[in-house]
Amino acid sequence: MSSSSKKPQGPAQGVLDGVVGHHLACARVTTHVTFLKHFGQPYDLRPVEYSLLMLLAANAQLTPKQLAQSLALSAPNLTILLDRMQDRGMLQRVRSEVDRRSQHVMLTDAGRALTDEIATKTPAMEAELDSCLSRAERALLIELLDKIARHRPA
Amino acid sequence: MSSSSKKPQGPAQGVLDGVVGHHLACARVTTHVTFLKHFGQPYDLRPVEYSLLMLLAANAQLTPKQLAQSLALSAPNLTILLDRMQDRGMLQRVRSEVDRRSQHVMLTDAGRALTDEIATKTPAMEAELDSCLSRAERALLIELLDKIARHRPA
DNA sequence: TATTGTTATACTCTATAACTATA
DNA sequence: TATAGTTATAGAGTATAACAATA
Numbered sequence: 001m002s003s004s005s006k007k008p009q010g011p012a013q014g015v016l017d018g019v020v021g022h023h024l025a026c027a028r029v030t031t032h033v034t035f036l037k038h039f040g041q042p043y044d045l046r047p048v049e050y051s052l053l054m055l056l057a058a059n060a061q062l063t064p065k066q067l068a069q070s071l072a073l074s075a076p077n078l079t080i081l082l083d084r085m086q087d088r089g090m091l092q093r094v095r096s097e098v099d100r101r102s103q104h105v106m107l108t109d110a111g112r113a114l115t116d117e118i119a120t121k122t123p124a125m126e127a128e129l130d131s132c133l134s135r136a137e138r139a140l141l142i143e144l145l146d147k148i149a150r151h152r153p154a
Numbered sequence: 155m156s157s158s159s160k161k162p163q164g165p166a167q168g169v170l171d172g173v174v175g176h177h178l179a180c181a182r183v184t185t186h187v188t189f190l191k192h193f194g195q196p197y198d199l200r201p202v203e204y205s206l207l208m209l210l211a212a213n214a215q216l217t218p219k220q221l222a223q224s225l226a227l228s229a230p231n232l233t234i235l236l237d238r239m240q241d242r243g244m245l246q247r248v249r250s251e252v253d254r255r256s257q258h259v260m261l262t263d264a265g266r267a268l269t270d271e272i273a274t275k276t277p278a279m280e281a282e283l284d285s286c287l288s289r290a291e292r293a294l295l296i297e298l299l300d301k302i303a304r305h306r307p308a
Numbered sequence: 309t310a311t312t313g314t315t316a317t318a319c320t321c322t323a324t325a326a327c328t329a330t331a
Numbered sequence: 332t333a334t335a336g337t338t339a340t341a342g343a344g345t346a347t348a349a350c351a352a353t354a
Contacts, residue, residue, distance in 0.1 A: 010220075010223070010224060011209060011212065011213045011216055011220055011224060012212040012213055013208075013209070013212060014208050014209065014211055014212025014213075014273075015208045015211070015212070015273045015276055016205060016208045016209070016212075018276070018277075018280060018296075019208075019276065019279075019280060020185060020280065020283060020292065020295065020296060020299075021182070021185035021186070021188070021189055021201065022201075022205060023295075023296050023299040023300060023303065024178060024181055024182050024185055024299060025182070025201065025205075025226075026226075026299065026300070026303035027178060027299040027300075027302040027303045028175070028178050028179070028182065029226050029303065030302050030303055030305055030306065031174060031175035031178055031302065032175070033306075034175070035175055046320095047175065047176075047179065051170060051176060051179075054167075054168050054169045054170045054173075055165060055166075055167070055168065055170070057168055057169070058165065058166040058167060058168025058169070058170075059165045059166055059168075062165055063335080063336095064335075064336065065334090065335065065336085066164075066165055069164070070164060070165060072179075072180075072183050073322090074322075074323065074324085075335080075336065075337080076322090076323080076324085076336090076337070076338075076339090077321075077322065077323080078336090079336065079337055079338085080321095083337095096335095099330080099331075099334095099335085100329080100330060100331085100335095101329065101330045101331065101334065101335045101336075102330095102334090102335055102336080103335080103336080119168075119169045122169055122172070122173065123172075125173075126172060126173065126174065129174060129302065129305070131305070132301045132302060132304070132305040133298065133301055133302065137298055137301075138174065140294070140298065141174065141177075141295070141298040141299070141302075142172075142174060142177050144287065144291055144294065144295040144298070145174075145177040145178060145180065145181040145295070146177060146180070146181075147286045147287055147291075148181040148184050148185065148283065148286060148287065149177065149180035149181045149183065149184055150286070151184055151283070151285070151286040152184065200343095200344095217312085217313095218312075218313065219311090219312070219313085227345090228345075228346065228347085229312080229313065229314080230313090230314070230315075230316090230345090230346080230347085231344075231345065231346080232313090233313065233314055233315085234344095237314095253311095253312085253353080253354075254312095254352080254353060254354085255311065255312040255313075255352065255353045255354065256311090256312055256313080256353095257312085257313080309354100310353100310354080311352100311353080311354075312351100312352085312353080312354095313350105313351085313352085313353105314349105314350075314351075314352100315348105315349085315350070315351095316347100316348085316349080316350095317346100317347085317348085317349105318345100318346085318347085318348105319344100319345080319346075319347100320343100320344080320345070320346095321342100321343080321344065321345085322341100322342080322343070322344085323340100323341085323342080323343095324339100324340085324341085324342100325338100325339090325340090325341105326337100326338085326339080326340105327336105327337075327338070327339095328335100328336085328337075328338095329334100329335085329336085329337100330333105330334085330335080330336100331332100331333080331334075331335100
């Protein structure tokens with residue numbers, strides 16, 4: 001009644017079959033393992049750190065406020081993250097001239113070099129999904145996920 | 155070049171635009187908030203606990219080993235989870251007669267009553283997505299996510 | 309010797325309140 | 332008074348090794 005077609009191994013999923021969040025969590029296990037292999041272990045980066053680098057690469061400079069929102073991190077937790085990456089020489093913080101409360105986060109030269117390298121290797125990570133998802137399916141999946149992400153009940 | 159269509163607010167996503175794992179994480183923020191509202195706060199349950207209850211409801215009895223695999227938890231962490239839920243009177247552990255190393259985890263009467271109630275209220279949670287996803291899109295999304303979840307590189 | 313499950317432990321992540329400095 | 336960011340801290344989640352009991 002609940003299961004749609006084939007469920008090869010493992011116990012029955014029951015109600016979970018219809019819960020989007022559950023399937024999201026299951027898929028995340030796979031993408032997380034893949035991420036670890038490509039960037040986690042080789043570069044000692046976690047997904048948030050990878051995303052942070054990519055955001056800075058795409059925007060040249062952002063405030064911690066903007067980063068916290070984009071990465072879904074609280075302000076204190078973002079501070080810790082920025083501290084760590086600053087200590088690793090990847091980024092720097094510069095006080096804003098117009099509003100001295102805020103600051104601009106930007107990549108260092110070393111940080112940009114690393115980010116460029118990682119960006120170059122990103123297609124290889126995404127290619128791991130090629131065997132289970134066609135290009136059209138992949139694009140569609142991203143589109144559907146975005147609809148959910150943009151759906152902020154607030 | 156990277157952005158497909160409209161990107162209403164926030165900084166440019168750059169390379170992240172093509173990273174499935176990133177979109178997965180963003181969508182998960184929404185589903186997590188929705189879960190908290192429907193089950194997290196009212197029942198003091200976290201997503202894993204909810205999933206565990208649903209698995210037990212669908213299977214009557216499962217071993218910790220099976221649960222650990224289904225929930226992507228390590229054995230020690232599952233033990234802690236089971237302890238907590240056993241203390242709350244939701245489930246019980248019974249030694250297997252055929253292999254006294256293993257055990258069967260099963261719902262208590264109270265646990266089953268709770269689980270039934272929660273299962274009944276699950277469609278209301280999922281309905282929160284109706285405004286951003288058609289029924290067909292929802293089914294398609296789940297199908298695509300399952301393809302990724304089943305894609306274990308091992 | 310291998311497997312099931314537990315204990316102990318350390319590490320990371322997350323969430324909250326209180327603080328500073330600017331505005 | 333409000334905002335940007337930090338500090339401090341407690342709680343929850345996660346990972347690993349060592350162990351007990353059974354096979």
